[in-house]
Amino acid sequence: MAGRFxxxxxxxxxxxxxxxxxxxxxxxxxxxxxxDVRAAWVNAIGAVSHAAYAYYDQGERRYVELESNEHHEIxxxxxxxxxxxxxxxxxxxxxxxxxxxxAVGGHLLRGCEVFAAELQVREMTGVELIRTPDEVTGLAxx
Amino acid sequence: MAGRFxxxxxxxxxxxxxxxxxxxxxxxxxxxxxxDVRAAWVNAIGAVSHAAYAYYDQGERRYVELESNEHHEIxxxxxxxxxxxxxxxxxxxxxxxxxxxxAVGGHLLRGCEVFAAELQVREMTGVELIRTPDEVTGLAxx
Amino acid sequence: MAGRFxxxxxxxxxxxxxxxxxxxxxxxxxxxxxxDVRAAWVNAIGAVSHAAYAYYDQGERRYVELESNEHHEIxxxxxxxxxxxxxxxxxxxxxxxxxxxxAVGGHLLRGCEVFAAELQVREMTGVELIRTPDEVTGLAxx
Numbered sequence: 001m002a003g004r005f006x007x008x009x010x011x012x013x014x015x016x017x018x019x020x021x022x023x024x025x026x027x028x029x030x031x032x033x034x035x036d037v038r039a040a041w042v043n044a045i046g047a048v049s050h051a052a053y054a055y056y057d058q059g060e061r062r063y064v065e066l067e068s069n070e071h072h073e074i075x076x077x078x079x080x081x082x083x084x085x086x087x088x089x090x091x092x093x094x095x096x097x098x099x100x101x102x103a104v105g106g107h108l109l110r111g112c113e114v115f116a117a118e119l120q121v122r123e124m125t126g127v128e129l130i131r132t133p134d135e136v137t138g139l140a141x142x
Numbered sequence: 143m144a145g146r147f148x149x150x151x152x153x154x155x156x157x158x159x160x161x162x163x164x165x166x167x168x169x170x171x172x173x174x175x176x177x178d179v180r181a182a183w184v185n186a187i188g189a190v191s192h193a194a195y196a197y198y199d200q201g202e203r204r205y206v207e208l209e210s211n212e213h214h215e216i217x218x219x220x221x222x223x224x225x226x227x228x229x230x231x232x233x234x235x236x237x238x239x240x241x242x243x244x245a246v247g248g249h250l251l252r253g254c255e256v257f258a259a260e261l262q263v264r265e266m267t268g269v270e271l272i273r274t275p276d277e278v279t280g281l282a283x284x
Numbered sequence: 285m286a287g288r289f290x291x292x293x294x295x296x297x298x299x300x301x302x303x304x305x306x307x308x309x310x311x312x313x314x315x316x317x318x319x320d321v322r323a324a325w326v327n328a329i330g331a332v333s334h335a336a337y338a339y340y341d342q343g344e345r346r347y348v349e350l351e352s353n354e355h356h357e358i359x360x361x362x363x364x365x366x367x368x369x370x371x372x373x374x375x376x377x378x379x380x381x382x383x384x385x386x387a388v389g390g391h392l393l394r395g396c397e398v399f400a401a402e403l404q405v406r407e408m409t410g411v412e413l414i415r416t417p418d419e420v421t422g423l424a425x426x
Binding site: 152154155156157158159160161162164169173185186187189191213215216217218219237239240241242243244245257258260261262263 | 339377387423
């Protein structure tokens with residue numbers, strides 16, 4: 001696919017927090033489904049007690065799954081919501097800092113257990129972002 | 143506390159820069175106090191000459207303080223402003239890159255000395271975010 | 285220069301994606317030039333197949349260039365657009381995660397080859413951000 005930009009309008013804006021023990025990805029998707037948010041940009045600050053993330057192997061065209069069974073501070077977070085399989089889908093990447101400060105990160109998977117998380121969800125309207133398989137990368141892109 | 147979301151309205155928007163030698167956290171809080179900003183989402187790009195950050199020990203329920211006495215590029219930053227002890231309070235996490243590129247990070251403390259910093263502050267109105275002690279995590283949450 | 289803040293107005297908002305093989309920095313600057321975007325805040329999620337970034341040596345007042353010739357997930361991204369040499373200029377820092385999850389990062393240079401990238405560009409109007417040499421840091425600041 002060639003690069004492309006779409007002009008969008010600002011939609012609703014929410015600030016929220018998740019509960020201790022929540023699944024980070026699932027709860028954001030659940031909120032978006034409840035509110036019928038079909039496109040959004042998402043940011044989050046907080047910490048997890050378990051992190052599940054992945055690295056994409058370009059050669060094998062599959063995600064290599066990684067996990068950390070420890071408390072991590074979320075020190076970087078980028079996420080957006082689009083539609084995949086007719087439902088709001090969160091695509092998010094995060095950086096996680098450890099007890100010594102050292103950082104790891106990747107593409108977020110289900111299984112990130114929230115210790116505390118504060119979120120901002122910025123809806124975008126006037127655009128329709130539908131994920132479909134992309135032959136060049138092997139990913140589902142809009 | 144259970145997870146919860148609040149719908150907010152977009153307030154004022156500022157772009158700014160800090161001066162070399164400024165304290166990163168203090169100056170953002172000072173600006174918000176001066177402008178009576180009570181809720182905001184904050185982003186920053188730049189570098190520090192000294193970094194002060196922390197990791198939360200969930201078992202001991204206390205922050206373990208870390209620091210780096212070197213130039214770091216800020217390569218991740220997530221922050222929000224709410225009210226704590228009747229004043230605007232910045233909750234921010236950052237990732238810092240070193241001379242070799244390797245990254246550390248955590249919950250920002252006072253003591254991050256700005257080398258250069260460019261900021262965006264996005265006020266949110268229609269919400270009241272007051273930090274109070276949370277029994278589950280030992281943190282001050284809204 | 286002393287710290288300073290400017291109030292801005294929200295301008296246009298775009299969501300976009302780059303093509304596999306694009307230069308991350310160049311394509312964002314090209315889009316902003318095409319649309320006459322003179323001030324913006326930019327965020328990006330995705331992955332690169334080659335990363336080019338830098339660390340600023342405060343003593344020598346020059347950037348030390350670093351690179352990674354591997355697939356990296358972008359796990360932190362902060363960017364803004366201002367005017368330098370009469371053209372839209374992207375100042376961006378990013379965190380990149382590796383196959384083991386370990387993170388590196390710095391100030392983005394040309395030469396970051398996009399594998400996949402999803403972007404948000406938020407224009408700001410009512411402000412004029414012109415980069416000029418700063419004697420204190422040796423950087424081009426607005």
